[in-house]
Amino acid sequence: xxxxxxxxxxxxxxxxxxxxxxxxxxxxxxxxxxxxxxxxxxxxxxxxxxxxxxxxxxxxxxxxxxxxxxxxxxxxxxxxxxxxxxxxxxxxxxxxxxxxxxxxxxxxxxxxxxxxxxxxxxxxx
Amino acid sequence: xxxxxxxxxxxxxxxxxxxxxxxxxxxxxxxxxxxxxxxxxxxxxxxxxxxxxxxxxxxxxxxxxxxxxxxxxxxxxxxxxxxxxxxxxxxxxxxxxxxxxxxxxxx
Numbered sequence: 001x002x003x004x005x006x007x008x009x010x011x012x013x014x015x016x017x018x019x020x021x022x023x024x025x026x027x028x029x030x031x032x033x034x035x036x037x038x039x040x041x042x043x044x045x046x047x048x049x050x051x052x053x054x055x056x057x058x059x060x061x062x063x064x065x066x067x068x069x070x071x072x073x074x075x076x077x078x079x080x081x082x083x084x085x086x087x088x089x090x091x092x093x094x095x096x097x098x099x100x101x102x103x104x105x106x107x108x109x110x111x112x113x114x115x116x117x118x119x120x121x122x123x124x125x
Numbered sequence: 126x127x128x129x130x131x132x133x134x135x136x137x138x139x140x141x142x143x144x145x146x147x148x149x150x151x152x153x154x155x156x157x158x159x160x161x162x163x164x165x166x167x168x169x170x171x172x173x174x175x176x177x178x179x180x181x182x183x184x185x186x187x188x189x190x191x192x193x194x195x196x197x198x199x200x201x202x203x204x205x206x207x208x209x210x211x212x213x214x215x216x217x218x219x220x221x222x223x224x225x226x227x228x229x230x231x232x
Contacts, residue, residue, distance in 0.1 A: 045211060046224040047169065062220045076188075096168055103175060111216045112159045112174035119168050 004025040004117035012091075012124050018084040022097030022117060029078045030055045035100035036080045037113060038071060040093040048063050048093075052100055053080060087124045092120040127151050127215050131224035137232040142203045146227045148196045149212035157217035160189055160198045163226075164209045172211075173198065205231075 008020035022036070029036065038050040051061035053071045061069050070083040084091060098113040128151035138144050148158065156176035161169035171180045173189035176196055184202040198206055208231050213224040 046225045047214075049221045049223070060219050080181055098168075103178075107175045107178055108156060110175040111221075112180075113161075113169070113214075114171045114174075114180065116168035116170070 002099060002115050004099065004115060006097050006117045007122040008095075008120060008122070010123060012087055012122060014088055014124055015086055018082070018087050018121060018122055018124075019093060020082045020095055020122070021079050021095075022081070023077075023079045025078070029073065029080070030075055033102040035060075035111065036071075036073065037098045037100045038080075038082045039096045039098055039113070040091075041096070041119075042090075042093045045076060050082065050084075050095075053058055089124050092122065092124045094121050126220060127154060129213055129215055129222050129224040130180050131211075131213060131227045133227060134225065134232060135174075135228040136175055137230050139232045140203050140204055140205055144200045144203055144229065146198045146211055148173075148198070148224050150196075150215055150217075153193050154215045154217035156192045157215055158189070158191065158196045159214045160187075161212045161214065161217060162207075162209045163212065169212060176232045203229075 003025045005023045012018045033062040037052040040048050051071050053059045053073050068085045072081045096119045097117045099115040100111050101114045103110040132147045158176045160173040163169040163188045172183050172187050177189045188199045190197050210226045210228050212226050
């Protein structure tokens with residue numbers, strides 16, 4: 001089955017750019033009707049949606065982060081990437097990538113995050 | 126953005142209890158509502174999508190209901206492995222937003 005694995009530096013200095021990748025295995029990133037999504041979670045807090053990308057390259061971003069976020073897809077490497085610029089301590093969190101899948105049949109209009117990576121911790125300091 | 130509010134924020138229960146967690150949206154979201162379970166140090170796991178559809182592999186003691194603005198997640202008979210944090214999430218409008226979470230603890 002599809003598995004996701006995030007990777008990238010665990011420590012980023014303030015004002016610099018956070019860069020993460022999410023490798024997709026067990027299936028092609030171009031198959032199906034899924035978005036590929038980034039979600040983050042500060043320690044002890046809730047989940048915040050960062051943004052997503054479709055295989056066509058279409059992106060959606062959280063308005064609260066839109067000016068600093070870029071999500072891209074590399075189909076040759078079967079992976080997606082996240083860049084977050086001008087980071088501050090408030091960007092310290094566990095960062096997850098997830099597959100945001102479109103349902104089938106009577107739920108074909110619905111999207112849900114059915115596969116998640118294990119997450120990677122990023123500290124801004 | 127649509128605000129999702131869960132209640133209670135925390136809940137103590139015993140093995141075998143029936144438990145209900147509520148999620149309320151700040152505007153109507155039809156049934157574009159998903160539920161996730163998260164254990165410490167782990168990624169969230171999808172339990173329910175489209176308000177009431179059980180994700181493949183999820184035990185049938187989990188169920189979801191609701192439409193419009195009010196939704197519930199019910200666990201019919203708690204097992205030890207169910208003690209975790211539960212999040213609701215709306216997928217009606219971008220950006221998708223999550224509830225603050227409900228921590229289910231052992232009494």
